[in-house]
Amino acid sequence: MHHSTRSRDRRSRTVRTAAALLASTLAALGVVAVAEPARAVPVTITNGTQFTATNGSIVHAHGGGVLKDGNFYYWFGENRTADNRFLAVSVYRSTDLKNWEFRNNVLTQSSAAELASANIERPKVMFNASTGKYVMWMHKENGTNYSEARAAVAVSSTIDGTYTYQGSFRPQGSFMSRDITIYNDNGTGYMISAADENFDLMIYRLTPDFLGIAAVVGNFWNDAHREAPALFKRGSTYFMLTSAATGWNPNQAQYATSTSISGPWSGWTNVGNSTTYSSQPTFVLPITGTSGTSYLYLGDRWAGAWGGPVNDSQYVWLPITFPSNTSMSLNWSPQITIDVAAGTITGLSPTYYRVTNRNSGRVMDVVSNSTANNAEVKQYAWNGGGNQRWEFQDAGGGYLRIVNQNSGKCLDVTSGSTANGANIIQYTCGSGQNQQWQWVAIGSYFQLRARHSGKCLDVVNSGTGDGADIQQFTCGSGNNQQWSRTAV
Template sequence: MARLFSEVNKGRVRMRRIRRKLSPFPFNNAGGRFSLSVALWTCVFLIMFIYFFTYITKRTNGRLIHVHPNHLSVAYELEEIEEEPDFRLPSAHKRNPRAVKRRGPKKPSTAISKFLDESSEIHSMFFPDRSLTVGLKVENSSSSSTGYFYPGQIWLDTDGNPIQAHGGGIFFDARSETYYWYGENKDGATYHAQHKGTARVDIIGVGCYSSNDLWSWKNEGIVLRGKERNMTHDLYKTNVVERPKVIFNAKTNQYVMWMHIDDGNYNKASVGVAISNSPTGPFTYLYSMRPHGSDSRDMTLFKDDDGIAYLIYSSRENIDFHVGPLTEDYLGLTGVMKRILVRQHREAPAVFKHRGTYYMITSGCSGWAPNRAMAHAAASVMGPWENIGNPSVGGNRVLRLTTFFSQGTFVLPLPGIPGSFIFMADRWNPSDLRDSRYVWLPLKVGGLADEPMDYTFGFPLWSRVSIFWHKRWRLPEGWKNVN
């Protein structure tokens, strides 16, 4: 009898094991061990939910974000991805064996080297002649092309002359509802100060153009002129003036311009300051200085919503960026400075803000040769800043790795389309700098960033920044105020 009861008990245990294996609930299959695992994952999920809800609430000041259908339809027009076929480099010519022996094997050509070679087919493809121009004064233009941007083509002002505003930025004057585009006038002969020195043009000055629609631009003239005879002046013609940016100071009622000031050998590495009572100048040059006692090369200004303005500049031979607030009159710097993007070797900063987050587009350091852009994001303009990936979208692989053969200089918000901006860039032509072109493309903030975060546990706190390639595009109707 005892033996019979033993067999029955073994059968019951076996049946209980079978039932556990067939249970559809994983936390019942292995007892407390799986129950604990589920509980832990539930806690993690709740913590993440509370974290992101708090973060978003903080970013929007507790307000709900309403997205109007018109905003979405307009944004979709700017976000269309336009692909391009890959480039095919022309076959190399056979070299004389004696030349190979004397000079060594020739380095293989790349798309960038062909782009920089003014005799190549690729160069002419990216710098089309005057038969392809943009602007009101274009001969044989039709109404179908009016208002369209053609990145890389010659852009004419309202007088029919090519716009000269390189490395520039745009200031919007709310009082007159007018946009002012300031930039380097390079309408001079290109030369090399030294045998292997960088290509350059004598200082002509800072040009200014005005517009109400961002497409047709009136030439307002040279608002800060170079000096022909005073060899000791920062603006003497053989020196360097680059990347001028203008902001308005409501307390002093002055327009303030900051710019990169250098000598012909790029040893001065300073910033210069000028002021004016009018956005169309003339600007009075005040002085130059090395900000925070550091060398300064590519730079930009950023004015925040609270009226505080910041200088962001490449320093320590382009190893890092430095950032610091300006004084209340915007004519100097406070003693506060932070190093950002340390040892990343970046230049050409363009800073903008969207829903409480600060974004920046930078380029690598490769002279006049184009390279891959990088987008960065931060919760404070003083940093720390994180890399969030290459913003270039569309085109082909080479276009994306060269920022569409251009280098950024400014990012302009479109007030009527939340999260939409214009990425302003220069397509440099070192063989003839006056013929450098403008590449303006739609930029959008939204979606998940490409690269992992540096210090945020891998959570995708920052939205992706996307610059969309288009051969031909226009601003949607109502971009100033979409209802």
């Protein structure tokens, strides 16, 4: 045993010495070994947040798409100025879909004269195996209004290098083209875009080099008023995922299916909740690993819904499940775990709480089960309804967003007021500090302190009855400002 161990040690030293000699010889010849990226481990992503790149900056890849190339996933998307005009198409890369390295602004205002004062939306990139080129399609407007409704194309010989702008046009010379996506179907390229003031959804087959449109495949949903298309294939079924056209405000996602891109296509079926968890589809990413292929919904939670600029928008990524070969399901998870090596996505179920006032024994309630913005939050006796159940989401910095189960909207101090007596409502979740709260222990109870004002959630006049209003007020020692939470 001892002899064989010494023999192994000698062999190991010999191998290490040979490897060292080889490395020094290659270095002397100017040959540099490139290390493979580390094998990705499972990662957890928090939804309804902005993502941070590895350099500490915010990831601006809004309306974007992801392309797997080698060991990396490349994420292209919109990066805008503070006044919502086009700044760049930015690209990031990752091996695990959480740790994103900023690579380049591959298309900028200076890439072409017509981009100097433009809007560029929903950029998507495909690789053309026959030409060896990476081709980007996008929606182009003039930066002032949405009258152009044009498609635009850019091309590059490297995935994250500079893209050469090829110009913009209306498909077939006359079709409007707004929200856009592309799809590579075993070497045949397709472009899908909203047309006719977003009432129609057109499918086009691309030229073999992917740089132009060869033919109209069809308008299968005339006057359906759908936008934000995301096309993917699972097994022998194509899924076309879309949103309704309601501006920045989120709405009910719907999908259609077919066994061929050229149809016939089914009608529309709802998926997710009535606001698609306050998001809009942008892309569906297949993730293939040792356990098979999973499908990841990529959605934008647009800041325009709360009056903010596009670059304040957040991301919602959710696992898609398939009850049957021709149906899909999308359920909310505050966090998801992605294992790209295994090809698995796991949603973590949210925990909901009833939030009870110490003084009255009544709970925080959205009046009349409303799902509308500005709906009143008051206290009522516990009845178990979704309008009395709240999720505590991490908003960073020790603060929380408190989200109603029934509406998906956030506990909000109206208009960002810092005044005593400011009303408490529900509103579409955003990044405002008037929707961020500290859960501060006061003995065995807690105060909820608004980040923007430092004031406390307070039952008006220490009311004990149903319907007593809830406001913010300077923090004190009253039981009407003390709360408990119980998982339900």
